[in-house]
Amino acid sequence: MKHPVDIHVGKRIRHRRWMVGMTQQQLAENVGIKFQQIQKYETGMNRVSASRLWEIARTLDVPISHFFDGLEDGAEADADRDFLSDKEAMELIRSYYAIPEHQRKRLFDLARVLSESAA
Template identity: 65%
Template sequence: MPHPVDIHVGKRVRHRRRLTGTTQQQLAERVGIRFQQIQKYETGTNRISASRLWDIAEALGVPIAFFFEGAGPDDRIETAADPYSDREATDLLRAYYAIPEAQRRRLFDLARALSDDRAAIDRVGPSV
């Protein structure tokens, strides 16, 4: 049975790979392994060695610590909803960063206003 930390690290690898638009095959070629091994890493089926994690971090342009973000003390993992495992959220994030910065700021402000409206409705209740 996979260890929770291995599963967490694998999810973070998948998240970053998708965010960068990299396929499993492309990542595998960059680190010198087969894409099936990337699949096993991403599901936590196989544990990633320190040297391999180093190679993956370099290939995906993040520090190694990125893969452990959200891991708690004593190897416990945050169990709240994981937005990184949601394909739609990853696609939305990729599209967001493809927008020019000035427009991106306006979109962010709009999203915040909409979420504030939703929070206000949740607190007060819907109007009839």
């Protein structure tokens, strides 16, 4: 049976890998394992050992704590679960961070105004 924390960590791995534009194969090669193992980690099927999580964090350029962000009493927050599984939202975020910072701020301000007027 999958543990909620393993599922959460796996989703955070997939999310970060996707955000940096890395394939499962590329991550696996950098960590020294087969891509099938990355698939199992990302679905929560297999637990990630501490040393492997350290390697993954180093490869994806995040602190290990990144993979535990959003946990509430050992279970995922509902908003985090919906966000990480929504491909459109993930693509929007990836595109957003590809925009130069000064333009990104203006886009953010526009999105905030639009969301306030829609409410």
